[in-house]
Amino acid sequence: xxxxxxxxxxRFLQQSGLATVVAAAPFILPSGLRxxxxxxxxxxxxxxxxxxxxxSHFGPLLGDPENVRILAVCDVDQERRDxxxxxxxxxxGNQDCKAYGDFRExxxxxxxxTVFVCTPDHWHALVAIDAMRNGKDVYVEKPLTLTIHxxxxxxxxxxxxxxxxxxxxxxxxMKRFHDxxxxxxxxxxxxxxxxxxxxxPNNRHVxxxxxxxxxxxxxxxDMWLGPAPWRPYTSLxxxxxxxxxxxxxxxxxxxxxxxxLDIGQWALDMDASGPVEVEGRGEFPSSGxxxxxxxxxxxxxYANGVPMHCRTRFEGGGTVRFVGERGWLDIxxxxxxxxxxxxxxxxxxxxxKIQLPLSNNHHENFFACVRSRQRPIADVELGHRTxxxxxxGQIGMVLGRKLRWDPVKxxxxxxxxxxxxxxxxxxxxxxxx
Amino acid sequence: xxxxxxxxxxxxxxxxxxxxxxxxxxxxxxEACVKIEYGGDRSFAWSVREELIATPREGWPQxxxxxxxxxxxxxxxxxxxxxxxxxxxxxxxxxCVPALAALLKDTKFTESARYALEAIPGSxxxxxxxxxxxxxEGRAKAGVIGSIAVRGDTSARYSLAAIKGNxxxxxxxxxxxxxxLEHLATAKA
Numbered sequence: 001x002x003x004x005x006x007x008x009x010x011r012f013l014q015q016s017g018l019a020t021v022v023a024a025a026p027f028i029l030p031s032g033l034r035x036x037x038x039x040x041x042x043x044x045x046x047x048x049x050x051x052x053x054x055x056s057h058f059g060p061l062l063g064d065p066e067n068v069r070i071l072a073v074c075d076v077d078q079e080r081r082d083x084x085x086x087x088x089x090x091x092x093g094n095q096d097c098k099a100y101g102d103f104r105e106x107x108x109x110x111x112x113x114t115v116f117v118c119t120p121d122h123w124h125a126l127v128a129i130d131a132m133r134n135g136k137d138v139y140v141e142k143p144l145t146l147t148i149h150x151x152x153x154x155x156x157x158x159x160x161x162x163x164x165x166x167x168x169x170x171x172x173x174m175k176r177f178h179d180x181x182x183x184x185x186x187x188x189x190x191x192x193x194x195x196x197x198x199x200x201p202n203n204r205h206v207x208x209x210x211x212x213x214x215x216x217x218x219x220x221x222d223m224w225l226g227p228a229p230w231r232p233y234t235s236l237x238x239x240x241x242x243x244x245x246x247x248x249x250x251x252x253x254x255x256x257x258x259x260x261l262d263i264g265q266w267a268l269d270m271d272a273s274g275p276v277e278v279e280g281r282g283e284f285p286s287s288g289x290x291x292x293x294x295x296x297x298x299x300x301x302y303a304n305g306v307p308m309h310c311r312t313r314f315e316g317g318g319t320v321r322f323v324g325e326r327g328w329l330d331i332x333x334x335x336x337x338x339x340x341x342x343x344x345x346x347x348x349x350x351x352x353k354i355q356l357p358l359s360n361n362h363h364e365n366f367f368a369c370v371r372s373r374q375r376p377i378a379d380v381e382l383g384h385r386t387x388x389x390x391x392x393g394q395i396g397m398v399l400g401r402k403l404r405w406d407p408v409k410x411x412x413x414x415x416x417x418x419x420x421x422x423x424x425x426x427x428x429x430x431x432x433x
Numbered sequence: 434x435x436x437x438x439x440x441x442x443x444x445x446x447x448x449x450x451x452x453x454x455x456x457x458x459x460x461x462x463x464e465a466c467v468k469i470e471y472g473g474d475r476s477f478a479w480s481v482r483e484e485l486i487a488t489p490r491e492g493w494p495q496x497x498x499x500x501x502x503x504x505x506x507x508x509x510x511x512x513x514x515x516x517x518x519x520x521x522x523x524x525x526x527x528x529c530v531p532a533l534a535a536l537l538k539d540t541k542f543t544e545s546a547r548y549a550l551e552a553i554p555g556s557x558x559x560x561x562x563x564x565x566x567x568x569x570e571g572r573a574k575a576g577v578i579g580s581i582a583v584r585g586d587t588s589a590r591y592s593l594a595a596i597k598g599n600x601x602x603x604x605x606x607x608x609x610x611x612x613x614l615e616h617l618a619t620a621k622a
Contacts, residue, residue, distance in 0.1 A: 287476045425551040
């Protein structure tokens with residue numbers, strides 16, 4: 001059963017017997033010229049942000065030339081965008097993929113259907129909202145946004161413009177995570193006692209001080225910063241390492257937490273809600289370039305009393321463990337274990353009362369929904385809710401006190417300082433409007 | 434068993450003398466935090482931030498007063514004043530609005546002042562931002578317009594409409610006004 005993964009083009013063609021005909025006459029037409037749902041039409045893509053995480057998209061998308069066509073890439077670093085465009089053009093054997101330094105130019109192209117947002121976190125909301133305003137469906141890398149306010153604004157934009165918007169938490173499209181969440185949801189572990197998430201270590205120590213450096217040729221530093229507060233350039237605080245600076249991201253809390261906490265949310269049936277309490281005791285550097293917690297430790301608690309812990313694991317990588325009265329299940333990308341093998345066998349048994357939507361490929365699910373206009377497996381509402389859990393953890397650790405959270409109003413109860421940390425002003429001319 | 438090698442604790446009189454000799458040698462973090470530099474040691478700012486976070490709501494007026502004193506100190510750096518404004522964004526009230534409104538007019542600190550004003554609840558901060566529309570220009574003005582919209586200040590609609598229709602305003606400002614008006618209309622709906 002797969003209520004959120006409608007017919008893909010390939011499956012449609014196989015089932016309808018049209019494969020031979022269409023394969024002989026591939027064509028690309030912009031959305032305005034043909035029905036967006038037409039299965040014979042390739043979905044056109046623009047990728048904004050050509051750094052580390054974009055690699056996980058270029059490969060699969062370029063490997064699916066029957067269904068997908070990358071028409072444009074954008075990065076504020078000229079070398080990166082040129083390399084990315086060259087890679088696309090090499091693969092397609094033409095020069096059609098254009099490189100942009102400003103995402104707004106890419107978003108305004110009328111021949112692009114979908115935009116993949118692969119920028120640093122502080123840009124996610126603005127790039128995605130602008131894309132949706134311009135009629136694009138979006139795939140937004142995790143975490144969905146930097147702040148809680150940005151997340152709610154992004155979801156509102158998706159609904160306002162009626163866009164398909166997928167959050168890049170691809171664990172939702174991995175069967176083992178699906179199976180565990182479904183098993184827990186069906187009380188397979190009996191009464192659930194707690195969830196333990198472990199995330200990899202955060203920023204390494206780079207000293208108490210740092211030196212501003214000249215901006216390298218080809219890098220638009222002002223545009224790289226975008227809505228983040230101005231600071232001088234340093235190579236240590238730009239590509240990849242941005243995630244360790246709280247003006248841009250919340251380190252592994254949002255980088256890996258967005259994946260593992262997300263499965264906890266799924267198993268708890270909290271995709272449209274969240275916890276009611278958070279308490280954290282993170283350790284933060286008192287000086288230096290990196291400002292995020294060197295040791296993460298927070299707990300959110302749900303209305304049913306179940307706590308979900310999130311902690312740094314210095315050895316062994318990320319994982320999520322569900323502990324119930326019948327034992328425990330521990331799952332990561334690479335392995336799954338249980339307190340006893342019976343649990344693993346039961347988990348695979350068919351006929352569960354509650355069946356969670358199943359997707360086996362996050363990209364395919366997104367593109368199928370672009371055609372069908374259904375909500376994808378990791379719709380941005382649940383992406384926002386998971387990212388909110390990350391934010392709650394961050395705020396809880398920063399403030400170091402127990403906070404009560406109202407998941408309906410999306411506000412802290414009785415803590416004005418915490419509420420002020422749900423959002424932040426953006427550097428001009430950018431605004432969450 | 435070897436003998437203990439730890440130094441013998443100083444006698445109370447010596448400890449008092451040590452304390453006196455150090456008195457005044459350590460800067461007050463609340464004064465030093467406004468002088469931090471980008472890339473420099475930010476330990477003093479960290480100390481202030483930690484103290485602020487631990488301050489209960491009833492202690493905010495005193496904390497705000499100390500931040501305002503820091504903001505007024507000569508020799509405040511760009512990074513230092515930005516930090517103080519970040520702290521005011523967390524605990525600031527109407528009391529700090531006049532100082533922030535003055536800072537909003539200084540092109541070097543417009544952004545920092547706006548960050549705080551956007552976060553501070555109340556009509557005083559809204560009014561300061563609206564007044565800022567006639568003070569700042571260009572990109573900074575677009576930022577002020579954005580802050581007004583995010584705060585949901587519908588009383589600025591007429592000013593924003595005038596800006597939107599003013600051909601002498603740069604495109605970036607008119608576009609910001611257009612977005613702000615759309616945002617306010619949606620928020621109101």
